[in-house]
Amino acid sequence: xxxxxxxxxxxxxxxxxxxxxxxxxxxxxxxxxxxxxxxxxxxxxxxxxxxxxxxxxxxxxxxxxxxxxxxxxxxxxxxxxxxxxxxxxxxxxxxxxxxxxxxxxxxxxxxxxxxxxxxxxxxxxxxxxxxxxxxxxxxxxxxxxxxxxxxxxxxxxxxxxxxxxxxxxxxxxxxxxxxxxxxxxxxxxxxxxxxxxxxxx
Numbered sequence: 001x002x003x004x005x006x007x008x009x010x011x012x013x014x015x016x017x018x019x020x021x022x023x024x025x026x027x028x029x030x031x032x033x034x035x036x037x038x039x040x041x042x043x044x045x046x047x048x049x050x051x052x053x054x055x056x057x058x059x060x061x062x063x064x065x066x067x068x069x070x071x072x073x074x075x076x077x078x079x080x081x082x083x084x085x086x087x088x089x090x091x092x093x094x095x096x097x098x099x100x101x102x103x104x105x106x107x108x109x110x111x112x113x114x115x116x117x118x119x120x121x122x123x124x125x126x127x128x129x130x131x132x133x134x135x136x137x138x139x140x141x142x143x144x145x146x147x148x149x150x151x152x153x154x155x156x157x158x159x160x161x162x163x164x165x166x167x168x169x170x171x172x173x174x175x176x177x178x179x180x181x182x183x184x185x186x187x188x189x190x191x192x193x194x195x196x197x198x199x200x201x
Contacts, residue, residue: 002199003140004080005133005159007151008090008109010034011169012073013100016064016092017046023063026053034172037154039091043125056120057095064099074104076188081107084199085145089133091155093125110136134158148198150191165198167191 009015021029029049036042080086088109095114115124129135137147137159149159150167160166168184169191176184185191
């Protein structure tokens with residue numbers, strides 16, 4: 001039995017922080033896990049930037065409300081979920097992701113949670129477990145699932161490399177160059193075909 005595990009931002013939906021950087025006029029917030037492998041370091045830096053500019057959850061959620069899934073993402077998920085088990089594994093937060101999951105017809109999402117003060121300031125993050133994606137994939141394997149994983153960022157590499165089959169999807173040229181042994185795809189038709197090929201083995 002298989003479990004297909006996929007990243008969310010940059011894969012199914014646009015990068016939330018990039019969209020917010022553009023909406024808020026704060027270009028430095030465009031930095032993501034494609035650029036910074038240390039997620040804890042990245043989030044602490046982001047929260048510092050938000051505090052400096054007096055921005056909180058309200059402003060970010062207003063931006064998220066304007067974001068739509070990648071073209072073809074919902075159709076891809078619908079077909080994938082009709083043939084196998086699938087789960088979205090993300091280092092994002094429930095307060096960010098729920099509106100986007102609604103637009104994708106509620107795929108299963110495992111992610112983290114923000115700590116928010118009464119005035120809306122984001123004061124911290126609650127990470128459910130260390131190295132979320134790799135740890136979760138290993139737990140699925142302990143449960144008897146063969147895993148197939150794909151994503152676009154540094155923090156997806158652990159789950160990709162630990163899975164029976166793993167792919168890069170819409171990643172950077174640098175990551176593709178650094179990991180030439182991992183097949184890389186750019187569109188949903190091709191990644192779906194690769195997954196189906198693996199499922200047929």
